[in-house]
Amino acid sequence: MIMPTASELISHHHAHPLDFESVREVPDSHAWPDLHDHPTASAQGAVVPVIDLSATATNVLEQLARACESWGAFQVTGHGVPPGLLRRVEVAARGLFALPTNRKLEAARPADGVSGYGRARISCFFPKLMWSEGFTIAGSPLDHARTLWPDDDPLAFWYVYDARVPTPHALHHLPRPSNAAEKPCCDTTCSDVIEEYKEEMKQLARKLMRMMLMSLGLTEVEAEAEAETGWIGPRDEAGGMSAVLQMNSYPVCPDPDRAMGMAAHTDSTLLTLLFQSNTSGLQVLQVVGDNGRDRTARWVTVPPMPGALIVNVGDLFQILSNGRYRSVVHRAVVNRSSHRVSVAYMCGPPAASKVEPIGKLVGPGCGPVYRPVTWPEYLSVKGKLFDKALASVMRTQASSEHT
Numbered sequence: 001m002i003m004p005t006a007s008e009l010i011s012h013h014h015a016h017p018l019d020f021e022s023v024r025e026v027p028d029s030h031a032w033p034d035l036h037d038h039p040t041a042s043a044q045g046a047v048v049p050v051i052d053l054s055a056t057a058t059n060v061l062e063q064l065a066r067a068c069e070s071w072g073a074f075q076v077t078g079h080g081v082p083p084g085l086l087r088r089v090e091v092a093a094r095g096l097f098a099l100p101t102n103r104k105l106e107a108a109r110p111a112d113g114v115s116g117y118g119r120a121r122i123s124c125f126f127p128k129l130m131w132s133e134g135f136t137i138a139g140s141p142l143d144h145a146r147t148l149w150p151d152d153d154p155l156a157f158w159y160v161y162d163a164r165v166p167t168p169h170a171l172h173h174l175p176r177p178s179n180a181a182e183k184p185c186c187d188t189t190c191s192d193v194i195e196e197y198k199e200e201m202k203q204l205a206r207k208l209m210r211m212m213l214m215s216l217g218l219t220e221v222e223a224e225a226e227a228e229t230g231w232i233g234p235r236d237e238a239g240g241m242s243a244v245l246q247m248n249s250y251p252v253c254p255d256p257d258r259a260m261g262m263a264a265h266t267d268s269t270l271l272t273l274l275f276q277s278n279t280s281g282l283q284v285l286q287v288v289g290d291n292g293r294d295r296t297a298r299w300v301t302v303p304p305m306p307g308a309l310i311v312n313v314g315d316l317f318q319i320l321s322n323g324r325y326r327s328v329v330h331r332a333v334v335n336r337s338s339h340r341v342s343v344a345y346m347c348g349p350p351a352a353s354k355v356e357p358i359g360k361l362v363g364p365g366c367g368p369v370y371r372p373v374t375w376p377e378y379l380s381v382k383g384k385l386f387d388k389a390l391a392s393v394m395r396t397q398a399s400s401e402h403t
Helices: 006-013 057-070 083-098 101-105 121-125 141-148 190-215 220-229 315-320 375-392 396-401
Strands: 050-052 073-077 116-118 133-137 157-161 171-175 242-250 262-265 271-276 282-288 296-301 309-313 330-332 340-348
Touching: 050 057, 057 073, 057 190, 083 133, 083 190, 083 242, 083 271, 083 340, 121 262, 121 375, 190 220, 190 242, 190 271, 190 340, 315 375
Parallel strands: 050 073
Antiparallel strands: 073 309, 116 133, 133 242, 242 340, 262 330, 271 309, 271 340, 282 296, 282 330
């Protein structure tokens, strides 16, 4: 296969998105030659672990350890996030992607930026485009709302979730009131919903981080000390972990066997909390067996569960755990009948904080596998090396031992 040049990749990556609703067949630009690099497990086969966070603490920690070591991903229930909020955030995401393309391009992500509308950032590593579009929110969603719905725009509208209609498609486009202060108290704007969702995800991420630290063998006091004095930050602190919200849209595809929603990758995070709609599409790569001939891999679909959230171990947590917990390779496939959306809360440390193996996990005969690295530094490396990024931050001796 002839690979495009660097300049072609850049141009290809930043071209305007495809008008998915108007196409009747997959164009060559989006036609992937081989989607079956690994077999896909049957629906009755392997199952990604489901963990009830409201269960006994000891059981939860044991389940977390097994899931993170064997899968690098799991679903959580009993997390405390209101089901109504999950429905509202799906409505908000669908509403954003339902906007006309020219309106979405008003909030297009700059080539060197983080926030905004556009294709997946990993697009530049692949010769074919993906059957998806995304909206990245770093910071306040209100800034994006002002771009998409300026005050003087007569087409601006409020997103309203109608609790009387038990479906996430209960979206109404209502004229925006002339005076913003006159907005009915029962109405909820898109930015309101996203802000509320981000706050819930922040609290859940901090809880999961502490639990995952304890599942590695840290005591509750040690995990709390790591959190309070380190990069997680105190519970009541406005700072602490930083995060980006990533909304993804996977439109109906006329030929899903030739298109890829999101190509295989790992997340450059500590952990990612994912809410997916009731349409299947997420697949994780399960690797079975030791290195060598007995080692096999297969794609396992993560079926949607009402009210459940998916947790992906990210590259930075793999560093933090000194390689004990592995970041999960995952992708998204598309289908010919249902439009799928997902909302990912991707969290990491503050920009200046160094991530390195936890001291308790390092000792005689088990030295640090990775060197210290900040999140911006790692993102820069990932942006150049992609799936070789983790190997590039391994210490020389550890790197030679793992080859």
